[in-house]
Amino acid sequence: MADPTTTPSRPDAEAPAYEPATVERKWQARWAANRTNSPDLARGEKPFYQLMMFPYPSAEGLHIGNLYAFTGNDIHGRFQRLQGHTVFEPIGYDAFGIHSENYALKVGVPPSELIPRNIENFRRQLHRAGLMVDWSHELSTTDRSYYKWTQWIFLQLYHRGLAYKKRAAVNWCPSCKTVLSNEQVEGGFCERCGSKVEQRQLEQWFFRITDYAPRLLKNLETIDWSETTRTAQRNWIGASQGARVSFRVTDDGDRTDDITVFTTRPDTIFGATYLVLAPEHPLVDVITRPEQRAAVQQYRERTARQDIISRKTNREKTGAFTGATAINPATGQAIPVWVADYVLMEYGTGAIMAVPGHDERDYEFATAFALPIVRVVAGEGVEPDAPLHEADVEVANARVVNSGEFSGLDVEQAKTRIVTWLAGSGAAEPVTTYRLHDWCISRQRYWGPPIPIIYCESCGTVPVPEKDLPVELPYVEDVRPDDSGVSPLARHEEWYHVPCPQCGKRARRETDVSDTFLDSAWYFLRYPSSDRDDVAFDPALTRKWLPVSSYIGGNEHAVLHLLYSRFVTMVLHDAGLVSFEEPFTKFRAHGLIIREGAKMSKSRGNVVNPDQYMDDWGADTVRTYLMFLGPFEEGGDFRDRSISGVRRFLDRVWASVHDARGDGAPDADVMRKLHQTIAKVGDDIAKLSYNTAIAAMMEYVNVLRAHERVPHRAEVEPLVQLLSPFAPHVAEELWETLGHTASIFESRWPRFDAALAAENRVKIAVQVNGKLRGTVEAAKDADQAAVLALAIADAGVAKFATGTPKKVIFVPGRLLNLVV
């Protein structure tokens, strides 16, 4: 690679060469000294909160993907500032969690030493990138001044009955020696380390996010978010409209038990030929007949041994008959009750009515165990008794058959009519079921905020009083987790034993720490108040700055982080602690950066190191290049070769400013292009179309310098402002060169003058039968007759347009189409 930083951009010895390193160092120092990027949060006018997703400070340093996201945020924030807003652009570090801890274990350095080192490196890199960050509000989730309030958030949920403990089958990673959420399991393997995940039964703390499912779903309609992100959340919450239906178990004694199932297809109830309970279902023990007990018991044990994931991925149907039967409330028939692992306890009621005729899974099961299969739905032109060779799941234009008085109804009608009918006898009720599970926040690990709970022999579970927060994470020499499934914190005797806050007797602490997603579920509330010791977030500042005006981040957090943040905010709203339900008014997901057409990864060895590129080209060039790669919301392909074009562009802007003359008048044609550019760049930045904004500026510079013309000062000054969100350092330097003493970011976006931008003569396309046959030049507002006259006079057009046209289509200022 040539050394572009030291190569003079032009031969003229009088003008200084553009040396990014010098310029960038100078302005970063000046911004810090003048507190340019630290707004007065209490008094600033027109507050605009530009939030970027805080990074996990890995040992490898800032990823180019982080830089891409931050630059996109920064441009938006700087633009808003030039529009007259007081912009708050904070940064922090999401530094707790298994990822950090595992890495610390691997290199044999305690996380409490390693993480600050990583943060220091990140901070250096973020400074280099020239972000408009208010460093006086920097935070790290690992600081006691932060996690004190993370624990406080836990207590808010606890006091509202939204935090509870239960024994649950969990995913256990034998290598990380910790519990994983379902989200952290990918196809049966640990997302972090790739080990095969196992099942374990452990006591865990959960948040009742499912209570909020309907609101989390409903509010999606009102927030201005990327459609992809909203869709992802909708699918994740996974609402299913259906009904709960009760089946009375037949018995020769006096016991009568009901099995309640959830179904989305109540219209098929006449075809329900058996019931299935999840192996963990509490009624299994109750209803199983003595002669089947051994078989059922054996089957349940077998299921319990299996890990959660392979249970879900293995589609082979297995099960056991309980010996019991239940009455189908629609047909009055007694149908057998089975146990099978294809029914999951955690979804719906943990029991289903099986309709093998119209459900693929039930069909497979019925086939395997020779259970009856009945057709109760028939598509268009299908006979009611047409034999079934597979489950018929078609519902479009299908009607219900073999279903008594309901036969003949279409599927949708039958659903409501049948539920209403069964509801009459109390056998059914319409319900909506959600796929979303409660949020398991327990981690049997060291590197996280201890969950602020104390267990006392006499008082039971006691929350740590607020005045005793934070429950400090003690220094532990050996933080390795072990097979016990208990956090290493349990081995710290002094910390573990604590007097009960209620009775003072010897009690013990909860040893689990909380999920990292809890740390990041409220950090945006902390930023404005990060210097406050007495509150998690100051009410006045929060009212002024939140909800977040603009949040831009990766769609990998489309569900977890963004959903948890919404949930926590909603809870705080209900507790009267914040005035809004939704934390992020506007969210946009940015795209992913690939490199030379391939995904970036350590194993491929094609990861872009931002430091190297900033060394070689300067931060301004790297920033602008990243934004030039492609549409910001779609991502881009980082190609080493193309970066030179962006650097050449900045060189040309630099030279233009240094060459500019102040005498005489600017050129009208150039000024027209300038005003068109002002309008385009402003519009494009607002909609994150950064690549086209840059292209527009390049076009303008090409006009400005065409045929080595010397630009006028009035032609370049606004250009520097347009460029400033993208390349802030060089823009500041050029602004100073132009004689300004204050920061360019204290200035206002150049005023767009529509009169100056207007074109008076335009080229009009002339088509014959829709095919382009020539162009004519005319006044912008020339009427059809005038343009038609010009068109017919054109030899190329005349050749094709013979005789009188049958029809003429005229789009003023654009096109004339002659239909002959």
Next chain:
RNA sequence: GCCCGGGUGGCGAAAUGGUAGACGCGGGGGACUUAAAAUCCCCUUCCCGCAAGGGAGUGCCGGUUCGAGUCCGGCCCCGGGCACCA
């Protein structure tokens, strides 16, 4: 299987239903230079043609329209997410 994105020159990419390929990279030619670099200018979708010019063209097949990369229907391929969720 289901739900999102996306398929346009040699490459990254632009295009309110109205001149497809702006801008940039790469390539070719030229100016400046003793020379090179840098800079500046011109050309660069494909095919036929010396040229003038003509024809084709936005994953594939059809449709709507004076006119379709853009709208509609049906496919194919690539990327991402979800998936025994009843």
